[in-house]
Amino acid sequence: MADRLNGYRILILETREEAQFSRLLTEQGADVLQCPMFTIHDAPDPAPIEAWISRAIAHPFDDLVLMTGEGLRRLMKVVRRLGVETEFVASLAKARKFTRGPKPGKALREIALEPQMTTEKPTSEGVAEMLGKLDLKGHRLGLQLYPDKDHGVLLGAIKAQGAEIDTVLPYVYDARAADANIVTAIDEMAQGHVDAIALTNLGQIRRLIEVARTRGCEDRLRQGLERTPIASVGPAVSDELKSHGLRTDIYPAEDAFFMRPLISAMAAALAKNPPRAAAR
DSSP: OTTTTTTOEEEEOOSTTHHHHHHHHHHTTOEEEEOOOOEEEEOSOOHHHHHHHHHHHHSOOSEEEEOOHHHHHHHHHHHHHHTOHHHHHHHHHTSEEEESSHHHHHHHHTTTOOOSEEOSSOSHHHHHHHHTTSOOTTOEEEEEOOSSSOOHHHHHHHHHTTOEEEEEOOEEEEOGGGHHHHHHHHHHHHTTOOSEEEEOSHHHHHHHHHHHHHTTOHHHHHHHHHHSOEEESSHHHHHHHHHTTOOOOBOOOTTOOSHHHHHHHHHHHHTTSOOGGGGO
């Protein structure tokens, strides 16, 4: 089973977990075409992050909402630099912990903590829906945000429940350097050199379309996607595709919205046709 994708060329647009996804695909024999969508950097001003950490230690939150695993890992990087890891982890242990999907939960387990609840929908709206079922009146709630997203709906929903919100944004995106790579990936699809494109988060779709419009090649992008099978990791990604008039061709089994089930679904779907690489 280790060569289920042997000869198939898979385009991935991963960022935070690009190396892991690439490795899993390569283990199945795939020829992986990597296209980083942006680079992640620590927040340029560490002072607000350090202050948030200090507040969390001095007055532990009643509730903690983690939007990304990357966010917690970046926070822990600052915590360790400050030499307060024991105190910070102890403070988080006192809070109810909520995560947007499985990735923040994995980051929590890296520091020996567990989430009390994880969203079924790994979106801001899913988090708002999850928190809407709880009594947050009078609670201090720590909220780890991520860049390139309008969090107004989530913040409004939490405030409407009477909670005091303390937000932190531990990292930023640098997208400009990746534009040329994205255009190259669009050309590869349009030329029929890609057997499937694998999408694992909403931001990838938005960035593809944003760059295509900026560079004047949106028609070429849509032509490429028309001839390239589109693999979606889950419902949030598929809904985003649909909102842009795009389809989902490959989808993992229900309630298995992770990388490995996505790879299995791609292997099963692509096995029906020979790899395009073999025809070049």
